[in-house]
Amino acid sequence: MQGILTEGKATYAFIERQFILLKRYWLWEAVWIVYSMCVTLAMGFLAKGMPALTGAHIDVQRATIFLLVGSLLWGYMAGLFWDISNVVSWERWEGTIEYTFMAPISRATHIVGICLFSIIYGVLRTAAMLALVAVIFHLDLSRANIPGALMILAASSFSFMGLGTVTAILPLVSPEKGAQLTGILEGVLMMVSGVYYQVSVLPPWMQMLSRLSPATYTLQGMRDSLLNGASTADLLPSTLTLLLMGAVLVPLGLRVFAWGEVHCKRTGKLKRSG
């Protein structure tokens, strides 16, 4: 019981610490929010300009929601992915990594704490941006299944926690190149998961990759719920697939991270700040 209480306090410590850091580095956050907002708005305007661009009659409202969902969701997922995969490089930069690794807590507590912060903050930020774009583009979400969309978002968070934890090993093992490798992986995920298009337009070999990406099922589920008003029962296959992926990726991520930690402790890489 005492152990659970200690781990609970430690989880809260990470969440609180991240929120305080967010306040102190508010300018960085403002830059990120403005940039994400501009990208999202650009996608909305791209959809609005499509009839003039193609000369074809298209459902602008549908195209706008399609692109905005992709952009907003990618912003959420990229934020979550970034926070987790940089859990090591950030603390290495601050110089606190050795003290965090010396604390008598499990690594799962450490990572879950960071993930919970990222999920809470990501949901708040995405909801605020969705509200803003809904006003700007007069989005009609009357048919949308909002609880269903939230269910998909919650289920996807586990997969992204797992995937982010797997990639967190890169900056751990290679302090100088790990962060860049994480960026490459993030780019590939964006390309194959259908953030701004349907995966059916991809070449067959890329479509194979898209089936391995949790972002594919998340985007599909979100668009079904927001565009087509799919019922919660209709969303179950995507939800279950995401939960299954999370059930595999979270333990895998923790296992891989533990391997990375042992590797660092063998080679002395925790100390590096470069």
Next chain:
Amino acid sequence: MQATPSEWIGSDWQQAARERRRANLRIASMDDLALDIRNVTKTFVKTPAKRDQKGRWMPLLKGGQRTLARVVDSVSLQVRRGETVGVLGQNGSGKSTLIRLVSTLLLPDEGSISVFGHDVVREANRVKRMLNRVSVEASFFKKLSAAENLLYSARLYGLDVREAHRRALEILTSIGFDAAKMDSSVEQLSRGQQQKVAIARAFLSSPMLLLMDEPTTGLDPKSKRDVQAFVKQLREEHDTTILLTTHDMAEAEELCDRVAVLHRGKVVALGTPAELKEAHRRNGETPSLEDVFLAITGKRIADDAQPEETDEE
């Protein structure tokens, strides 16, 4: 009336108390071992430079071979409960690596380390509860205040936040930290003030074994005296065992019950400062600890040496 920490330094009765304490520690049973380091070896891979002296990329085949650097070499050291043991050595002698091995941040290649009977590799989490560390770099979230950093640390150790805040203030005040600066961000504090906050952080979790890795290096004289006085206070009033690395001979002599001299990763001498001096007495003259170090290692402690940790990239 009880003497203040600063009054202890240099007083005669203190010397007598120190000798009594050393005698008591000597007769303590080996079951009272706080730290047991046995034949520990740590080797790092040294990667050859990827660029030449003019900054040009070297062809792969000309890049040279990777070499192994044995940073800690078959070190054995036992520290009894309540004892303060100093590790003296030049830069690159393996002091910080030894501290990191004990604090579970590095894994030994050979040998074993146990803290109060618990193996640092197999029972790392139990060991982590028993120890804490003050390193030469203060290592804080720079934008967070001293109080925020301390409370974050307290939560990681499962401590009650209010109690931790009260204790932190108590510790910080006792080492001459201005309590009004608790809410200043760490980046606004001087190096000495940061090191005091680091000491408070380490002591908040009431460690049974405190690892101090050059805690006074780079501090101004006043901060150095405050930190040294606090360490003395810990020794006199608490049951804390301390492993302290230092470059400062006077500090080692003043604070440590025993001193180990580490040279090129090996413990080349171990004993009380008095014993080490006695062993190197020449022509009836008692040498200083610096002379002893020179006699044992052939170098002065302040002479430059290689950095001790390298790793492959």
